[in-house]
Amino acid sequence: MSAADTAARTRLVTDGGLETDLIFHHGVDLPDFAAFVLLDDDRGRDLLRDYYRGYAEIARAHGAGLRLESATWRASADWGLRLGYDAAALRRINADAITLLREIAAEYRDLPEVRIVGMIGPRGDGYRPGSWDAVTGADDAHAYHLPQVRALADAGAHVIAAYTLTDAAEAAGVVRAAREAGVPVEISFTVETDGLLPSGRTLADTIDHVDAIAAPDGYLLNCAHPDHLALAVQPETASRIIGIRPNASRLSHAELDEADELDEGDPADLAATMADLLKKLPAVRVVGGCCGTDARHVAKIWERMDGHGQRPAVAPPA
16 A cells, blocks of 8 residues: 555544634634634634644544644635735735644654645535525635635645535535645535535535536535434445534534534533444544534544444545
8 A cells, every 4th residue: 555545544633613612611702703813813823722732632642643624714705804804814814824733733743644734614604504695606616715725725735625515516616726726625514403405405416516516535524413414424425425523512503503602512422423423434534523522522532433443434445
């Protein structure tokens, strides 16, 4: 097996719900759920370093690789403008986010692999299904996301990952932007409690649609409880899913959006439901968390996988 094949099969720990952890556990004000603002001062950068190091230690404990994902989910033009960041400021902040991850990666050279991911988010509000203010086609999505993708790629991101997407057209536009920037790209969709995307489409239909236009290098699922993700997964799509970042809560996106308190669920229960979900997903190698999760949840998931012989499987070598 080549070095590239070995890297492609390395299990990777990734982080949990960055924004919810910082807001509810550290009292940090994140306007518009935008964690990238923390990169503008020493205290914010220190918070991010400590946050990522917690997941690096989980990777070390399990002999796994580490997937460091930039705090740039909101660092695109529309969201940046709301927070007073013009194009030049956004390019700087995206580059700074990758620089921070590269510094942390240097501390963990003993791990099997450290992958640096440039994270982008939807142009609209990923937490208000059905109330989008920026629904776009693939061409518009390509033009919108290209500046951020280029900034992350130029700064040294190994891969671009678009999270909490709900629409095939936007996903295809992101893929095209990453191909133009010359960097690998992954797409992560979210689903509602019935297992359907907010568009009303099935996951299988959405993946088929994206693949027909501009196939990414892999798909992930995030921002839904494993019970709801399990409803979305069908045999024909299982081999395309390479990563899972679940919510701690079984509440819907709408319910979570209205909640005044964090629903962090039960880490042991989340780990058990993740173990069941992973049995259906033979290609998953990236495992972390999303809203409501923190290092406790991700540690429990990995303990459950390793302690019960349920490591995320990988596709057999070609």
